[in-house]
Amino acid sequence: MRDTLRRPPPTRRSWAEPFRIKMVEPVRTTTREQRERAIREAGYNTFLLRSEDVYIDLLTDSGTSAMSDWQWAGMMLGDEAYAGSKNFYHLEEAVRKYYGYRYVVPAHQGRGAEHILSRVLIKPGDVIPGNMYFTTTRLHQELAGGTFVDVIIDEAHDPASEHPFKGNVDLDKLERLIREHGAARIPYLSIAATVNMAGGQPISLANLREVRRLAEHHGIRIILDATRIAENAYFIQQREPGQENRPVAEIVRELCSLSDGATVSAKKDALANIGGFLAVNDEQVYDEARNLVVVYEGLHTYGGMAGRDMEAVARGIAESMEDEHIRARVGQVEYLGNLLADWGVPIVKPIGGHGVFLDARAMLPHIPQTQYPAQALTAALYLDSGVRAMERGAVSAGRRKETGEEYLPKLELVRLAIPRRVYTQAHMDVVAESVYFVHQEREKIRGLRMTYEPRYLRFFQARFEPVE
Ligand SMILES: *Cc1c(COP(=O)(O)O)cnc(C)c1O
16 A cells, blocks of 8 residues: 555556456466476476466467457347358458458358468469468468468567568568569468567558559469458557558558458457458459358358357457557557566567567577477466466477478567457556566576477477476
């Protein structure tokens, strides 16, 4: 109490979330002994922990958002007809209105849409350039016979670079690639907004316009990964000259208008617990995608989602584009990131849209990358406080398709992903304090050895043990 009284009077006006809390879900704290047992049993992989053993869950912002009362009300209006559910038409309407694409193919989540798109557009031997890989996106491109090539600007690979648009495409790299392989071997450019693996970093409108010009010149499609495009649009509004007075929704529409289609995981921006879709303008591509969706996902009017889920997605899309919402969402991420930066913890700069990314390479120079420093740091953080984060480094990067050797990416990160509308500022304080204490004791953290390695997307299920 006395501490509160001693605080100096305010010198600023704070912002707050544009909602109040109507329903709560208890979370459980655990003892150090319980956490030691839990992480050992999970093979030092936070994906293998039970959610009940987690206090504050920052594993992912995917499907973990809190839905609004309006979304929950929509759940009760689920039309569970096998064919032609009215909720599908609401979803289609929302996609057309907010993203602007003509045709919508629903999918159970983002990777379902990626699978179908990759099968429709990629032929064996094709090359797919993009602004940094994403795990599931690249895998589906490879499974369809393609090879992903990273053409993001170099700054994206440098955690300390303060470049405001680290998601930008390096146009020289892209042009060289087109010259080398020929436009006929490039079915589309795979452009993410924002770039998850670079730390939630945006692409600028100016850069995407340039990319569009180049792509059009060569007759190459652009497919967006629009999973977090509202966050990207917010950064454009905040950082790009001339964009400061435009609503986020308007910027999203323009970004989409510079592309030919998009794959979307509705579990991120769109505030739903499950769902996704593929959206395109080309009728022929739509036709083939609609053909394939019945094989892998479900009929073209549900694609693996229940009617109620499609309604939640449709309403979530509308809410995700509200300036007030997105400002509070990114604002909370920035609150956590600024605390950590102020306390000297090395994080990726600028602070990203969906999470704060710790630079494990800078924090743990005594652990070689072949002993997975970011993985070791996630385990240490869980042990300290029950906060669950995720590795985004060598384990996530996996192995080269051709040679089988491990990628050792420049970015060796721990991601603290913030679910939308779920945690309070006090939770962020607890997280920041735990990261700070782990950082203080960082010399004690040891590396890990992988004892079980799955063939695909190994980060989800791999097991480890500490090296001596
Ligand atoms: C989560 C994600 C995906 C895949 O979506 P899922 O719904 O998890 O299948 C694709 N791209 C990006 C950038 C993502 O963050």
